[in-house]
Each structure stands twice: as structure tokens, then as C-alpha cells.
Amino acid sequence: MRRLRLLDISLASVTTLxxxxxxxxxxLVFVLSFFSMRRGRVNWETFSLxxxxxxxxxxxxxxxxxxxxxxxxxxxxxxxxxxxxxxxHVNARPSSRSARILxxxxxxxxxxxxxxxxxxxxxxxxxxxxxxxxxxIIVGHAVFVLAIIYRIVLTRLNVLSRSLVEAAHDLGASxxxxxxxxxxxxxxxxxxxxxxxxxxxxxxxxxxxxxxxxTDATLPVRLYAMMRVGFTPEINALxxxxxxxxxxxxxxxAFAWRRNAGLxxxxxxxx
Amino acid sequence: xxxxxxxxxxxxxGLPLLRIRGLGVSFGPVDAISPLDLDxxxxxxxxxxxxxxxxxxxxxxxxAGFQPPSAGRIEFDGRDIADLPINRRPFNTVFQDxxxxxxxxxxxxxxxxxxVRGTARRQMTERVDIALGIVGxxxxxxxxxxxxSGGQQQRTALARAMICxxxxxxxxxxxxxLDATLRRQMQNFLKSVQRQSGITFLFVTHDQxxxxxxxxxxxxxxxxxxxxxxxxxxxYYRPKSRFVAAFFGASNIVEPCRIEESRDDxxxxxxxxxxFSVKGPPPENTSGLALAIRPEAFGSxxxxxxxxxxxxxxxxSFVGSETITELRHxxxxxxxxMKSRSDPAARPPETGxxxxxxxxxxxxxxxxxxxx
Ligand SMILES: Nc1ncnc2c1ncn2[C@@H]1O[C@H](COP(=O)(O)OP(=O)(O)O)[C@@H](O)[C@H]1O
Ligand SMILES: [Mg+2]
Numbered sequence: 001m002r003r004l005r006l007l008d009i010s011l012a013s014v015t016t017l018x019x020x021x022x023x024x025x026x027x028l029v030f031v032l033s034f035f036s037m038r039r040g041r042v043n044w045e046t047f048s049l050x051x052x053x054x055x056x057x058x059x060x061x062x063x064x065x066x067x068x069x070x071x072x073x074x075x076x077x078x079x080x081x082x083x084x085x086x087x088x089h090v091n092a093r094p095s096s097r098s099a100r101i102l103x104x105x106x107x108x109x110x111x112x113x114x115x116x117x118x119x120x121x122x123x124x125x126x127x128x129x130x131x132x133x134x135x136x137i138i139v140g141h142a143v144f145v146l147a148i149i150y151r152i153v154l155t156r157l158n159v160l161s162r163s164l165v166e167a168a169h170d171l172g173a174s175x176x177x178x179x180x181x182x183x184x185x186x187x188x189x190x191x192x193x194x195x196x197x198x199x200x201x202x203x204x205x206x207x208x209x210x211x212x213x214x215t216d217a218t219l220p221v222r223l224y225a226m227m228r229v230g231f232t233p234e235i236n237a238l239x240x241x242x243x244x245x246x247x248x249x250x251x252x253x254a255f256a257w258r259r260n261a262g263l264x265x266x267x268x269x270x271x
Numbered sequence: 272x273x274x275x276x277x278x279x280x281x282x283x284x285g286l287p288l289l290r291i292r293g294l295g296v297s298f299g300p301v302d303a304i305s306p307l308d309l310d311x312x313x314x315x316x317x318x319x320x321x322x323x324x325x326x327x328x329x330x331x332x333x334x335a336g337f338q339p340p341s342a343g344r345i346e347f348d349g350r351d352i353a354d355l356p357i358n359r360r361p362f363n364t365v366f367q368d369x370x371x372x373x374x375x376x377x378x379x380x381x382x383x384x385x386x387v388r389g390t391a392r393r394q395m396t397e398r399v400d401i402a403l404g405i406v407g408x409x410x411x412x413x414x415x416x417x418x419x420s421g422g423q424q425q426r427t428a429l430a431r432a433m434i435c436x437x438x439x440x441x442x443x444x445x446x447x448x449l450d451a452t453l454r455r456q457m458q459n460f461l462k463s464v465q466r467q468s469g470i471t472f473l474f475v476t477h478d479q480x481x482x483x484x485x486x487x488x489x490x491x492x493x494x495x496x497x498x499x500x501x502x503x504x505x506x507y508y509r510p511k512s513r514f515v516a517a518f519f520g521a522s523n524i525v526e527p528c529r530i531e532e533s534r535d536d537x538x539x540x541x542x543x544x545x546x547f548s549v550k551g552p553p554p555e556n557t558s559g560l561a562l563a564i565r566p567e568a569f570g571s572x573x574x575x576x577x578x579x580x581x582x583x584x585x586x587x588s589f590v591g592s593e594t595i596t597e598l599r600h601x602x603x604x605x606x607x608x609m610k611s612r613s614d615p616a617a618r619p620p621e622t623g624x625x626x627x628x629x630x631x632x633x634x635x636x637x638x639x640x641x642x643x
Binding site for chain 1: 335337356357358359360363364366368370372373374383384386387388431432435
């Protein structure tokens with residue numbers, strides 16, 4: 001009994017330590033975005049939203065953030081469409097030659113070191129005379145996140161009982177109606193999850209972007225550049241905002257999944 | 272083949288609703304279905320019965336259009352449907368796993384067939400209401416499949432298959448997932464829906480008692496071949512092969528068997544355990560001929576029966592309503608099984624005692640074919 005309690009206590013302390021190590025720096029950033037520090041201590045009397053105001057005045061960071069959102073959104077949307085089409089094809093004819101080739105083509109950029117992907121794309125764009133800029137970054141990110149979206153969608157398609165599709169045909173649905181009414185609704189959740197995951201990947205992707213960027217930097221590239229001249233404290237405000245956004249997103253996805261789980265948890269429609 | 276009295280409407284021309292000729296399905300080198308012929312009549316309840324792996328699902332999938340046949344033709348109402356895509360075939364399927372759409376309510380599931388045909392909303396609501404009424408799910412129309420019991424899912428699948436008023440419904444082991452009590456309820460329910468709607472049912476099961484209680488006709492399949500087609504009584508009392516005899520519980524097989532004479536509607540055969548009269552003409556092909564006797568055919572009132580045998584009682588087991596007696600033939604030591612209704616007043620025979628039993632010519636059959 002006592003040994004058990006000792007174990008409990010030590011387990012709890014280790015857990016606490018791990019969480020502290022993980023979250024203390026984040027907490028510090030959060031605090032520092034509102035308060036200033038003097039001689040290594042937080043001065044609690046100095047609450048202000050000044051750094052946030054500064055952040056919004058910082059055009060370089062603002063532009064970088066906007067570029068990141070634009071790149072992430074466009075690349076994920078493009079990759080999602082392509083990944084879904086590819087997954088539908090592979091799911092329909094898993095043993096065909098085209099399916100196998102497609103799998104390799106999609107996974108290669110994800111498995112290659114980003115430096116290789118970035119360099120290859122750079123050489124390609126230079127040889128074809130395409131100027132570097134937002135568009136080339138979007139292409140690079142789309143190629144990079146394709147695999148993750150493709151994998152998640154394909155996994156869902158594989159689980160989606162074949163008899164559901166057959167049942168729809170049997171009841172008179174055309175191929176398009178079957179896709180529209182049966183397949184697509186079942187892909188909504190996986191696409192949402194994959195999209196958010198891919199967006200997160202794109203948001204902090206640096207290596208490929210470094211090769212493909214022209215004058216427009218994304219946020220990580222801009223931060224990387226700022227590191228050389230030293231950070232100004234509005235960086236704390238930026239990180240806090242991104243953190244808040246991530247938390248909201250995570251909670252939203254968790255809720256969506258839970259609501260969906262009730263419908264999915266149907267053993268009778270799975271084989 | 273005698274046309275069954277199906278209670279439903281039948282085409283006066285005598286043309287079957289579904290006419291299958293030489294249909295074969297192969298997966299690579301494996302023949303899942305060897306070329307076979309089958310007629311399904313309008314309004315009948317026809318059951319495909321066979322053990323697992325005998326090709327029942329494959330046959331149904333070929334008819335529904337999911338599995339392209341490798342040979343033969345399927346005619347519906349006299350028209351070849353080879354080129355008719357699945358979604359234009361005038362029949363619907365109830366899948367073994369129900370295949371209800373998980374993201375749609377019961378109402379949406381049932382109405383799906385109408386929705387994809389562009390039926391007007393009001394008419395759709397009306398027809399779904401009627402279908403839900405038939406299967407008794409009016410109250411549950413806004414539930415999702417995951418919120419239904421197995422029986423309710425089953426009813427939803429049936430309503431969904433019936434909504435477009437198909438001439439034929441294909442059902443692949445629809446009751447296999449239900450427990451025994453519910454299963455019996457659903458057997459009666461399915462049968463009554465079929466009788467009242469007049470829709471032809473092509474029903475698949477591996478359970479012979481289910482087939483017997485529900486069907487107008489039964490088609491027994493074995494390794495991709497049709498073994499025998501007939502009414503439940505025909506298959507039960509007049510099996511043509513050892514396989515069918517064993518499947519329907521005619522477990523006493525006596526061989527070899529030689530035909531001594533046959534006249535009128537009676538055949539006399541000699542076997543190692545005696546000479547017996549069997550109802551019916553002898554089979555045309557007599558290779559592997561054997562005599563199959565139902566265990567419940569034996570009665571101890573041997574004097575009143577046409578055939579009789581002398582046994583030694585090897586074992587007696589009481590299994591409730593029935594008593595099963597293992598019998599050893601006196602001269603040959605061949606083993607037989609007798610099933611009789613348990614009689615609370617009578618003392619069961621002693622093990623080792625001698626027993627003379629008889630059986631009627633109508634309760635045994637001449638069967639052919641290899642061991643099952
Ligand atoms: N898609 C398939 N590929 C290869 N063999 C199959 C396939 N479907 C069925 N079979 C084979 O065909 C035979 C009949 O199967 P099936 O029709 O499912 O039998 P049942 O429904 O009577 O249990 C089995 O031997 C099975 O292994
Ligand atoms: Mg089957």
C-alpha cells in the first residue's frame with residue numbers, strides 16, 4: 001500500500017516536471033507579451049497591449065504572416081483536391097500499375113529530406129525560367145503536404161465499407177451521386193483533420209521555403225532572418241496569438257470528432 | 272418442375288421473372304460458380320441454401336450486377352440484362368451487413384432510392400412513411416443507424432430495398448447476425464412482408480431450418496453447383512443426392528445399394544442390411560447409389576411398416592422433446608440413429624437390448640453422388 005503511494009507520488013512529480021518543462025517557456029512568452037521584465041523578474045504593474053499594437057504596426061511580420069496564411073491555405077486546398085482524386089483512384093483499383101506509381105510519386109517528397117525537395121524544385125524553376133515568389137512556395141508546400149492528406153483520405157476510403165458504395169449503386173445512384181451523397185460526406189472529417197495537420201506543417205515549413213522564396217518571406221523565414229539582428233519583444237505577442245489560434249483549432253477539431261464518432265461507431269456498417 | 276403455389280401473382284405466360292442460363296463466375300483459375308441454370312418465378316420466395324463457400328453470395332452478386340459473370344446469360348422478364356448497369360437493374364439488395372449509410376438517418380436511408388431518382392419531396396415523404404409503417408419504424412425515423420438495434424437495422428435495410436417497388440429483392444444472409452429469438456421473429460416478418468407485397472424474394476442462407484420455414488422453393492448449392500431445386504418437402508423427404516440428404520438431416524446412409532425391381536411408384540432395393548421398398552422411381556444415374564433414411568422414420572411398431580430391421584441398442588440419449596437412440600445392426604454392426612418423440616410414460620430401451628424397428632417407403636430416399 002505504501003509502496004503504491006510512493007509510486008503514485010513519484011509518477012505525479014515526474015509528470016509535473018515534464019509538463020513544466022514543456023509549458024513553462026510557453027507560459028513565459030505569454031506573460032512577456034503583456035508585461036515587461038526588470039532584472040530577471042516580471043514587473044506585474046506594467047500590463048499593456050503595447051506589444052500587440054507594435055506587432056500590428058510591424059509591416060514585415062504582418063506581411064510574413066499574411067504570406068504564410070496565403071501559402072498554407074492555397075497549398076492545402078490544392079493538395080487536398082489532388083490527394084482526394086488520387087486516393088479515390090488508388091482505392092478503386094489498388095493493384096493497378098497506375099496506383100502503385102501514384103503512391104511512390106506522392107510519398108517521395110514527404111520522405112526525401114526537405115533540402116533535396118527544395119533544391120530540386122529550385123533547379124527546376126530556374127531551368128524553366130519561372131520567377132521565384134509566392135506561387136513557387138505554394139507549389140513546394142503543396143507537394144510537401146500531399147502525402148499526409150493522401151494517406152488520411154485513403155485510410156478512410158479503405159475503411160468505408162465497399163458495400164456502402166455498392167448499396168448506393170444498387171438503389172439507383174449514378175457514380176456521381178454515389179460520390180456526392182455517400183463518399184464525400186464520409187470524407188469530410190478526414191479532410192478537415194488532414195487539412196489542419198497539413199496547414200500546421202506548411203505553417204512552419206522552412207527549408208523548402210528558403211529555396212523557393214523570392215522577395216516575399218513566410219513567417220518562419222522572416223523570423224529566421226530576424227534572428228540575426230535580434231528579436232524585439234513583439235515576437236512574444238506573435239507567438240501568443242499563434243498559440244491561441246492553435247488551441248482554438250485543436251478544441252474545435254476534437255469537438256467535431258466527438259460529434260462524428262457517434263455516427264461512425266456503427267459496427268454493422270463496417271466489415 | 273412443378274410450379275409452386277406462391278400465393279403471389281405469376282405471369283400467365285409461364286415465363287420466369289428471372290431466367291439464368293449457363294451462368295458461370297470464376298476468380299482467376301477458381302470457378303466460384305460452375306455454369307448453372309436457374310429460374311425464379313414471379314412472386315415466389317426462393318432460397319439459395321448451401322454451406323459457406325458454396326457460391327451463394329457470388330451468385331447473388333452476379334445477379335445484382337456487382338460481379339460480372341464469366342459465362343452465361345441472365346434474363347429479366349425475357350430481356351438480357353448483361354449490359355444493364357447496377358443502378359438500372361429493377362431489383363434491390365439487402366446486404367448481409369445491411370450497408371446502411373452511417374451519416375444518414377433512418378428516413379434518409381429509406382428514402383435514398385427515391386432521392387437519387389429525383390422524386391418530389393412531398394411524394395417522397397409519403398412513400399417513406401408507408402415503407403416505415405410496413406417495417407414498424409415510424410417512431411425511429413430520425414435516428415442514425417448506430418442508434419438502432421440489429422433487428423431495427425435489418426428492418427431499415429428492408430424498407431430501403433423496397434422503397435422503389437422492385438419486382439425482385441435479393442437478400443444475402445440477412446438474418447445471420449441476429450440472435451436466435453430475434454431471428455425467428457424476423458423470419459416470420461420477412462415472410463409476411465414478402466407474401467403481402469407480392470415481391471419476389473431471392474434469399475440466401477446456410478441454415479436449412481430457416482430455408483424450410485420460409486421458402487416456397489429451395490435451391491441447394493454445393494461448391495458452385497446446384498445440387499437440387501424443389502419445395503421444402505421435396506428436399507426434406509425426397510433428397511436426390513447424399514449431400515442434400517445429409518444437409519436436411521437424413522443421416523442414415525446405407526450402401527452399397529442395388530435395384531432389384533421397380534414398378535408403379537415403388538422401387539425395391541437390396542442393401543447389406545436387407546431388402547427395402549422405397550417410394551418413387553429409381554434415379555437415372557445410379558453411380559454411388561445409397562439409401563438415405565431419416566432418423567425420425569424409425570418406429571418400434573415394426574409390424575405395421577413395410578420395411579423393418581433388427582438392431583441392438585448401443586446408446587440412448589434424452590435431449591428434451593426428443594430421444595436419440597444409437598442402434599447397431601445385428602448382423603453387420605453398421606450404426607444407425609433413431610430419433611423419436613420423448614414419451615414420459617414409456618421406459619427407454621435398455622442398452623444392449625434388441626429392438627425391431629420399421630420405416631415407411633416414403634420416409635427414405637435413393638440418393639447418389641459422392642460422400643458429402
Ligand atoms: N473476390 C473474390 N476473389 C476470389 N475468390 C472469391 C471472391 N469471392 C468469392 N470467392 C471464392 O468463391 C467461392 C464462393 O464464395 P461465396 O460466393 O462468398 O460463398 P458463400 O456466399 O456461399 O459462402 C469461395 O471459394 C470463395 O473463396
Ligand atoms: Mg456469403
